[in-house]
Each structure stands twice: as C-alpha cells, then as structure tokens.
Amino acid sequence: MKPATVRPISYAVVATLALVAIWFTPQLEKKQVFALEPVVVSRPGLEPADFLLSPIFVEASNQELVDTLAIGGVITSNLYNALNESGQGVLPPSARHQLAWSLADIFEYKVDMSRDLHGGDKFHLLLERLQKPNGAIIVNKILGAKLALSNSQSPIEAINFDTKGSNSAHYYDASGMSLRAAFLRAPVAFRRISSVFGARKHPIFGEWRNHTGTDYAAAEGTPVRAIGDGVVIFAGKKGGYGNMIDIRHRNGMVSRYGHMRGFAAGIRPGSQVAMGSTIGYVGMTGWATGPHLHFEIRVDGVAKNPRLALESRSGEPIPAGERALFQRMRQQTLASLNQAHLVNAE
Ligand SMILES: [Zn+2]
Known part of the structure; x- marks a missing residue:
C-alpha cells in the first residue's frame, strides 16, 4: 500500500499517459496499438483511470497481430511453386497459395504472368502478415514487390503507396508512376x-x-x-x-x-x-x-x-506534393525487400 500522498500524483501521471495514448492511437499502426496492451494492461492500480483507458482495452483485447515479412525466390518451374516454397515456415499453405494470384493482380498491367516469366527470374516481396484473434494467419497486404525478369533490363518495382484521398491500394513503379495503366496485359485472369x-x-x-x-x-x-x-x-x-x-x-x-x-x-x-x-x-x-x-x-x-x-503504357504519376514522401517510403521498402532470403538461389 503506497502512502496516500503519492497516489494522486501517480493517477495524474497515468491519466496523462492515457490521454497521450488515446490521442495517438488513430495515428498508430495496428501493431503499435497492440504493443500498448502489455504495457498498459499489466500495469497495477489503474482503476481510477479505467474510464480513460477502456477504449484501448477493448481494441487491444480484440486486436490482430500484424508484422512485416520479406520473402524472395528464384523461379525454377513456375511462380506458384516458387512462392509456395519461399513462404514455407512463415505462412500457412492457404496464404502461400494466394500469393501468386495477389502478385499477378499487382502486376496485371505490366506483366503477363503466364507468358513473361522464365526460369531464373527473381522476385522479392514485402508483405504484412496478420494473425487473427482465432490464430488464423493471412497475408493482409503486399507492401512492395520487385520482379527481375530475364527479358527486361531493370527489375520492375511495385511500391504500395496510398495518395491522399485514395481509397484502395495503389502500387507505383520506381519513378512514381502508377502500375494501373490503360490496358491489362492478359485477357484472362x-x-x-x-x-x-x-x-x-x-x-x-x-x-x-x-x-x-x-x-x-x-x-x-x-x-x-x-x-x-x-x-x-x-x-x-x-x-x-x-x-x-x-x-x-x-x-x-x-x-x-x-x-x-x-x-x-x-x-x-x-x-x-x-x-x-x-x-x-x-x-x-x-x-x-x-x-x-x-x-x-x-x-x-x-x-x-x-x-x-x-x-510501354504507363499510368498516372503520384501528385507532385507527395513524391518526396513516396521516394522515402520506396527506399524503406526496398531496404526491407533486399533483406529477403532467396530460397532457391544457389
Ligand atoms: Zn490461338
């Protein structure tokens, strides 16, 4: 039991921390919100501030675990098998099976995945892995991808970047041009x-x-x-x-x-x-x-x-005011992508 004279001070500190936490919560990534849980919930003697913290408790107790994962590989037989192998040990089969389709969707304006890939082509993927409260693991989002095709000089990049006011995932190439162009590369998904x-x-x-x-x-x-x-x-x-x-x-x-x-x-x-x-x-x-x-x-x-x-058809550029931010995000994404272990590399 702490001396009565100290308690009001610690309540004030806790309440201030709680307000700060609530203030920043909407701006935090899910994983950071989750990270508040062990810190805040396990702290003893919080009863007086519970009314402030309860929104965070509710969110945290139902929270999904999110982390990022870099994988990569070399295509030997086909993209599906290569992704399946590169995700082994870090993703369940169901999530690995979706990766080839997701990647094809991202590049569907640039690459005909059924035609343009050859043995020896390399890929890197940075993805957001999400664990649901029931334990199921899915790929929540592909944050970035790089394809090095033997029939093109430089790797094709896809960097996830959401411009202001956009409401769906967009991917941009190295120069900040949207991968979404005027034509799909294949007439069959x-x-x-x-x-x-x-x-x-x-x-x-x-x-x-x-x-x-x-x-x-x-x-x-x-x-x-x-x-x-x-x-x-x-x-x-x-x-x-x-x-x-x-x-x-x-x-x-x-x-x-x-x-x-x-x-x-x-x-x-x-x-x-x-x-x-x-x-x-x-x-x-x-x-x-x-x-x-x-x-x-x-x-x-x-x-x-x-x-x-x-x-040669390319899409819309990122608005001028957001290009510097995009290039910073791109550098981060590429740095993470390059950490990927190439599963089939010699
Ligand atoms: Zn024909």
Missing part, C-alpha cells in the same frame, strides 16, 4: 489459366498455321475480360476464330478474342466496354481442339506482339 499448374511449357491446343496470337488455356466458361476501355466493333462467328469479339480502343488499337463459347449479356457491335469487364467466356468454337482463348492485338489490321504493343 492469371488465377484462371490452367497451365500454371501443369508442365513448364504452355500446352498449345488446336492451332492453325501462321498463328498470330497468344493462347490462354483455361476451363470452358472462364470469363474473358476486355483488356481496356473500348467499343465492340465485331461480335459474331468468324471462320477458324469461332465466336469472336473485336474491341477498338481509343488509340486505334484493336484487341481480338477468339474461340469463345459465348458472349456476355449486352455484348454486340457498338457496345461500350470497360477495362476488366467480362465480354464472354472461354470455349472451343472454330478451329480449336480444346478450350482456350485466342487473343490478338491488331494495329492497322496487322497482328502485333501483345507484349511489345502493351508494355
């Missing part, structure tokens, strides 16, 4: 492409001579998405293409989708379509011996390599 789980080489189904496009093997009925905003200029049957859609984009480029089982509701010549919207479904109409999407990029009526036709 990476998670839907069946060859990811198969052999190293992409199986080619039912092709005819002088093939000018890219084929995506996927289950019949898989949604096909418009790679960019545009207007449907053809939707119908066309020879070996089977059910085919042509979309003209603002820059005059045309994207072509063939062998479809059918078209989405409302898709007809003249329809406006938005990037990412479903225009039809994978099938095997026309000259195809198995379900797949045939995809082409055409400029002035001539088929072009989609990788070259689409790769």
Whole structure:
C-alpha cells in the first residue's frame, strides 16, 4: 500500500499517459496499438483511470497481430511453386497459395504472368502478415514487390503507396508512376489459366498455321475480360476464330478474342466496354481442339506482339506534393525487400 500522498500524483501521471495514448492511437499502426496492451494492461492500480483507458482495452483485447515479412525466390518451374516454397515456415499453405494470384493482380498491367516469366527470374516481396484473434494467419497486404525478369533490363518495382484521398491500394513503379495503366496485359485472369499448374511449357491446343496470337488455356466458361476501355466493333462467328469479339480502343488499337463459347449479356457491335469487364467466356468454337482463348492485338489490321504493343503504357504519376514522401517510403521498402532470403538461389 503506497502512502496516500503519492497516489494522486501517480493517477495524474497515468491519466496523462492515457490521454497521450488515446490521442495517438488513430495515428498508430495496428501493431503499435497492440504493443500498448502489455504495457498498459499489466500495469497495477489503474482503476481510477479505467474510464480513460477502456477504449484501448477493448481494441487491444480484440486486436490482430500484424508484422512485416520479406520473402524472395528464384523461379525454377513456375511462380506458384516458387512462392509456395519461399513462404514455407512463415505462412500457412492457404496464404502461400494466394500469393501468386495477389502478385499477378499487382502486376496485371505490366506483366503477363503466364507468358513473361522464365526460369531464373527473381522476385522479392514485402508483405504484412496478420494473425487473427482465432490464430488464423493471412497475408493482409503486399507492401512492395520487385520482379527481375530475364527479358527486361531493370527489375520492375511495385511500391504500395496510398495518395491522399485514395481509397484502395495503389502500387507505383520506381519513378512514381502508377502500375494501373490503360490496358491489362492478359485477357484472362492469371488465377484462371490452367497451365500454371501443369508442365513448364504452355500446352498449345488446336492451332492453325501462321498463328498470330497468344493462347490462354483455361476451363470452358472462364470469363474473358476486355483488356481496356473500348467499343465492340465485331461480335459474331468468324471462320477458324469461332465466336469472336473485336474491341477498338481509343488509340486505334484493336484487341481480338477468339474461340469463345459465348458472349456476355449486352455484348454486340457498338457496345461500350470497360477495362476488366467480362465480354464472354472461354470455349472451343472454330478451329480449336480444346478450350482456350485466342487473343490478338491488331494495329492497322496487322497482328502485333501483345507484349511489345502493351508494355510501354504507363499510368498516372503520384501528385507532385507527395513524391518526396513516396521516394522515402520506396527506399524503406526496398531496404526491407533486399533483406529477403532467396530460397532457391544457389
Ligand atoms: Zn490461338
């Protein structure tokens, strides 16, 4: 029992600390809020200040544990396996399985994960790992990623940065340009492409001579998405293409989708379509011996390599007033990324 003369002073100190804690709580990361719990809760004799601290107690007792984790690897067979291996011991299988899809989503305007990756390509990921009150561990957010592809000179960076007023996760490249560009790199979501789980080489189904496009093997009925905003200029049957859609984009480029089982509701010549919207479904109409999407990029009526036709498009820059902050965050993220142990490196 402490002398009565000391108690009012310690209450005042505790109350002040509590006010400071409450004042800063909204500005703290979850993990820092959590860190208050052992400090504040375990302190004896707090009863007089409980009314001040109770909001923190409630938050802390239901709190989720968050930390950051850097992983990395070298692709030997495919991205899915590489991420699965690099996350072993630090993430449960369910969380590891999501990583390839999440990474593909982040880079979906830059990299066609089913086409552009090769053995020896390296990746680094910085992620926020979250443990729920029930013990389940998930990947809450990917804070940064770096892909070093053998077919591009410099690594492609994706730095998570939320500009003022934005309400969803945005990723920017090294120069602060949004990875979200005018065109998706693939007309079928990476998670839907069946060859990811198969052999190293992409199986080619039912092709005819002088093939000018890219084929995506996927289950019949898989949604096909418009790679960019545009207007449907053809939707119908066309020879070996089977059910085919042509979309003209603002820059005059045309994207072509063939062998479809059918078209989405409302898709007809003249329809406006938005990037990412479903225009039809994978099938095997026309000259195809198995379900797949045939995809082409055409400029002035001539088929072009989609990788070259689409790769130079970059998105919006970070507002000038936030660029210095972005570069500081980027340096921190890169420093953390580089700590990742490369699982498959020799
Ligand atoms: Zn084809």
